[in-house]
Amino acid sequence: MNVKSLLLGSAAAVAAASGAYAADPVVVVEPVATNYVEVCDAFGKGYFYIPGTETCLDIGGYVRFQVDFVTSPSDQATWDVFTKAHLAVSSKTDTELGVLTGDIELNAYAYGDGTSSKVELDQTYLGLGGFQAGYFTSYWDEGLIGEIDHLSGNTKFNSMRYVFLGDGYVAGISLDALTPDMVNYTGSNDMAKLGVSGRVGFKAGGVGMKLDGGYDTYNEEGSLRFMSSFALGPGSLNLGAQYSSGFNAYANSFSWFSGTGYTKPTNLYSEWAVAAGYALKATDKFTITPAVQWTTAKADNMSDKNYWEAGALFDYTIVDGFHAKLNLRYADLPDPISDAFGGWFRLQRDF
Template sequence: MTIKRLLLGVSASLLAASGAHAADAVIASEPEPLEYVQICQGYGTGYFLIPGTETCLKVGGKVRAEAQWYDPYDPTSDFGTLRRDRAELYVDTGTDTEYGALKTNAILRWEWEEGQSTTEKLLFANISLGGFTVGKLDSQFISYTDYAGNVANDDVIYDGPYELNQMTYAYDAGNGFTAMLSLEDSNSSDNATYFGDEDRAATHDWVTSKEDHYSPDFVAGLGYKSDAWGLKLVGGYDSLVEEGAIKARLDMAFGEFKVFFMGGWNTDGDKLNKYAGTNLSGSACPDDRTDCGWGDWALWTGFTAPITDKLSGNAQFAYTDTKIFAATANLQWTPVKDFMLQPEVSYTNWDAINNDQWSGLLRAERVF
């Protein structure tokens, strides 16, 4: 009996201990509170607060696929169908400071063209604070005036340089009046080799060598915008060529119908410069590229006309003192939000060589 009682006692003790552990297992700690993403209201759509920081972030981009027939920039173009694809990633940040919003903007681009490998570039990278912007973006000579028309081939008649380093101050009075001053890198633009190439300097007196050149280019602008119209004036000085250009643009809106008129004046019609240059190529520009420039002046006009709530028509026409005529028209159809289909046709005529070119384009683009 003694052994039996001892075994029963041990068993009872083990069961009690087991029960205690079982009771401990169901005791759970309090759940951690969830942290929800906070939307930033002050910087526009798409910004959210990075958890644990005071910085707002926006990520977006676009994907584009297109096919092109012939080339509106080149009268000698004879290819059938050229296919291109592009992807871009946009990263923007904003942080409130005692000097205003501290912002950054970066755009990365990957592009594939039929018969070539994929290329990539840092399209934009800039910082802005208190009205000042420093870094890489398109020249203020074109961005301040909102480029040209609402068409893909809007710069067949050159309207200014893209993608260059700059230091810019922009002023907004809040009543429609704006002003801008910009110092722009004379060597960083893709277009700089047209007008500051050392090899061309040996044969053309209107081209200056870029070697050991440190002086920046200068751009300034003034503008006013109301609900129904806007007017902007911008001027650029090319320190390499020591010439420049002035552009004026008038925008008018009649309900949803929008129209613009823009004119440019070259300070020396016998020379090309960064702000009155050329994008044309091929036999239209054999040796003397001034045949492809503005001459003394250039004109642009165009319109956007709504057809339905998802379909619009756009057109642009341009003409120069050198008798280059360019016309482009398209339809932009948005069957669903942020997705666009765009067929476009362009015509260019070069009077100097008595030649012309028709071209077409079909583009599909998704932005996000």
Template sequence: MNIKSLLLGSAAALVAVSGARAADAVEVVAEPEPMEYVRVCDTYGTGYFYIPGTETCLRIGGYVRYDMSVGDGPYGGHTVTDKTDGSENDTYHKRARLSLRTWTGTETEMGTLSTYTETRFQYTDQVGTQTSLNFAWIQLGGFRVGKDESAFTTFPGYAGGVIADDLVPYGPFDTNLVSYTFDAGNGFSAIVSLETGEAGSDYEIDSYMPHVVGGAKYAGGWGAITGVVGYDSVYEEWAAKARLDVNVNDALSLFVMAGYGTDDDWVYSNYKPWNGNWAVWAGGSYKFSEKATFNIQGDYAEGLDGFDGDWGVAANVDYEIVKGLHIIPEVTYTDYGTIDNDAPGAEGFGGFLRFQRNF
């Protein structure tokens, strides 16, 4: 074998080996994992997205709020002791709150499976930091179970568009419940709710017999008419409310709601927190522009035997400075006949200012 043949053979061998190694290198390179993007879910409204790898839609939101108030009444200021001379001084009432909310939804063969939670963290003067779980319920179709607010309050709707909508209280809130809502799809709906009452309160059930709420509603573009009845299983008392909502036009809406309970003493009825047998709430909202809405509401309760009735008025302007940021100045006037008129806060004006960023 001559030198030329040896060189050519060696070169061929090197090329073959290099080619084999190159082929092997190509075979062992790992393919990139497919990227999974977050998909928008528009089935339940704005803000939902699919949880990756599932068909469950999730929305996360809430608000940050700052309140301050002065004057008399439950939405006014308060009295503190002067730290130098021990005298009594009036001062602001202030509170900051963070509310975190979650919504989920999944379509199933038995209807929509959904959940809702709300946890609040707030810092209040003279109290400090507080945490509360306000909602944590599961719903399948019309069946709901978990921590909620009483159907006696939520089914007819909160009283009005003012912040101080409960100068005369109109129902209980915190409770565990099992409820079923029937929606006929033609504007008619009805609800039955079995409730435990607020934990640790005088209204929490003391046996296996729950409180019972039942209601019916008919709603359309014109407004709604609603009736609801609540039976307190602890004190064996009942109360009822009827409400009419009217959408006068695109700018103006009005409502009136009346309540009646079987016991004069508010201590002994979960569903009649107002004083006396009957009470009424009425108000309205007028939308001046895309940014500004005027709200007003008046409340009156019969009062306990031997006392004058309780009443209050509240009015505000809800102004959206930029999208998602609201400033709400509100003024209230209260006159509680069940409190001696000489007592502090029994009668007078209060001023309230709220800043709220929704997200």
């Protein structure tokens, strides 16, 4: 064995003993692309694309602190306080059949005693184009400006609705599931009853008008409601009127008949009601809205009752998205109910 062979063999032995191997190939790790949130402006302000999809999402809601107060029949003031959180999540996707929509909205309440609270489903529905199905507020949920008027009864139903929106006008029809308590059904069959409601309306320039109708197939009675708005001077004038042929699910709500020490008569409903309000834009941040309503109420075993109520809403924008509101109202109620004065104070942060 020559010297060269000996050296090579020794080097190989040393390498094996030391665990040395040929160098591994260098692996270059590619940077992971960051999923940035992209604004979606196809459906209005607030929407953004869910990363990796064509679906746009909007998350919003409000936090409200409110103090309610009202005089009792004995002229003693009573008051209560609560805090409310509203969370709304809406998804929209543009498809060949129109916009595909999904909406979920929740309410959470904490009441004045500090120990009671609740969480409830405010509304949830799906939609495709002009079609909507789910649990949501109906056209009857809308009122005049000022929050004084009461021109409707139940306003939320499990419904199927089709809405046609044109350039400045709207037309829609809805099939509404009416629960037994809405129609005052006391039989053994607790299945939902059927209601049919709809709207036609338009808005052009500073003028807007809406005609709503609702028919309760269980009670075989219906209601009509007309609302209008006019840009007038430094504000907006709203006028409304409502008529019901009899007790039905769309016209049975009376805020002053409850909570004033008076038991509400059976099948109480509003036969006629007219209301007006004017929103005066006093400054860029401050709006004053006086309003008034006159109502004829009917019920089983009760003669017609006429009453009127008036009040004002004061709305001040502290900063963008944060409002302070004060609602004051007085009601000259029919005997034997004492006249009532009340309202609420509200702080609300919208987002």
